Amino acid sequence: MPKIHIVTDSTSELNPEAIKQYDLHVVPLNIQIGGKTYLDRVDLEPKAFLELMENSPELPKSSQPAPGVFKELYDRLGQNGDQVLSIHMTGGMSGTVESARTAAELTDTDVTVVDSRYISHALAFQVLEAADMAREGKAMEEIVARLDQVREKTKLYVILDTLDNMVKGGRIGKGRALVGSFLKIKPIASLDGGEYTPVAKARSYKQVVQYLMNDFKERTQGKQVKGIGIAHAEGFNMANPLIQELEAAGFTDIKMDYTTPVISTHTGVGAFAFMFYTE
Structure with missing residues (x-):
């Protein structure tokens, strides 16, 4: 066979x-930044990419x-x-x-x-x-x-801390970004159907964690949680409190890592993603 x-x-x-x-x-x-092309996780690690991105006047590209x-x-x-x-x-x-x-x-x-x-x-x-x-x-x-x-049976959420890269990438206008920044809005989106879909807005890190935990509990009630993952772009202000909440609820097997440059290029520094699946 x-x-x-x-x-x-x-x-x-x-x-x-x-x-x-x-x-x-x-x-x-492939990741293009600062006039150079890198192979993702071969000659450019996600954490090093974030440092390059912060110092780059242009939005990086992936292919x-x-x-x-x-x-x-x-x-x-x-x-x-x-x-x-x-x-x-x-x-x-x-x-x-x-x-x-x-x-x-x-x-x-x-x-x-x-x-x-x-x-x-x-x-x-x-x-x-x-x-x-x-x-x-x-x-x-x-x-x-x-x-x-x-x-x-999988759910994935992406949460932004800043709208800067969304503006650079032409995904939202500067006016909306300024208002969002002033109001300290943290957009929450899901990856339903394989595409970025806005689902909620939070006004603080605490509200983000509360929204995600409420949704997690509702979707996993009476089911076996088979996997939990967190990927971040230095988004510890939201990721760490969420992990504490999950562990307090008895979920300790959580995979956590820096997110791929393909994602952090669009989200910017400070973002994170939360995902899980059930049986």
């Missing part, structure tokens, strides 16, 4: 230990890996007749999954490409579930069906 190799991209926030433990293959996105990068990996993984399951960040925010699909059509390897409709730890939820099932010898169809279930 052919082996199933799991491929993902660098926006999954997976650390080297997890990548090695689950025998994963991670393709990095998907070229189809040729994926094809080369798919060719190598499938040379013995093995299959490949390639799971990627939402197509609503990047062309990465389309690049993978193009490569899947060009390679002789049996490749299945999945749009996770998420990013960060919420993408990793699907990647790790797939890796566990592949190790157990499950068939591709069964794994893909399970990923559909995980996706439906």
Whole structure:
């Protein structure tokens, strides 16, 4: 029976230990800043990126890996007749999954490409579930069906601390940003359907934490919480109090890391994302 190799991209926030433990293959996105191009998490770590971004007059840019990068990996993984399951960040925010699909059509390897409709730890939820099932010898169809279930039971919120990068990126006008800054508004958005969707506004860090905890308790009542993740861009003013609330409620297994530059480019410094999934 052919082996199933799991491929993902660098926006999954997976650390080297997890990548090695689950025998994963991670393709990095490209980050352009200060006239230079870097490979995400290969020659530019998220924390170092934030420092570069704060000192850059222009908004950094990210781009998907070229189809040729994926094809080369798919060719190598499938040379013995093995299959490949390639799971990627939402197509609503990047062309990465389309690049993978193009490569899947060009390679002789049996490749299945999945749009996770998420990013960060919420993408990793699907990647790790797939890796566990592949190790157990499950068939591709069964794994893909399970990923559909995980996706439906996942929730991800993004909270901004400043609107500066949204203005630089042309996503909102300067007038709205000035009003938002004056009122100390913290926009809360979800990643429903793979796209950034505003859902609420908070006037303080405390209100943000209260909103997220109330929503978490409501959505997880009577269910098993399978995973919790927090990704941040130095957003400790909101992330740390939330972690304290979660731990007080009995949830101690929380994955936390600096977020991918693909996200922090749009959110700016001080933002964070909170995500979880249930059974």
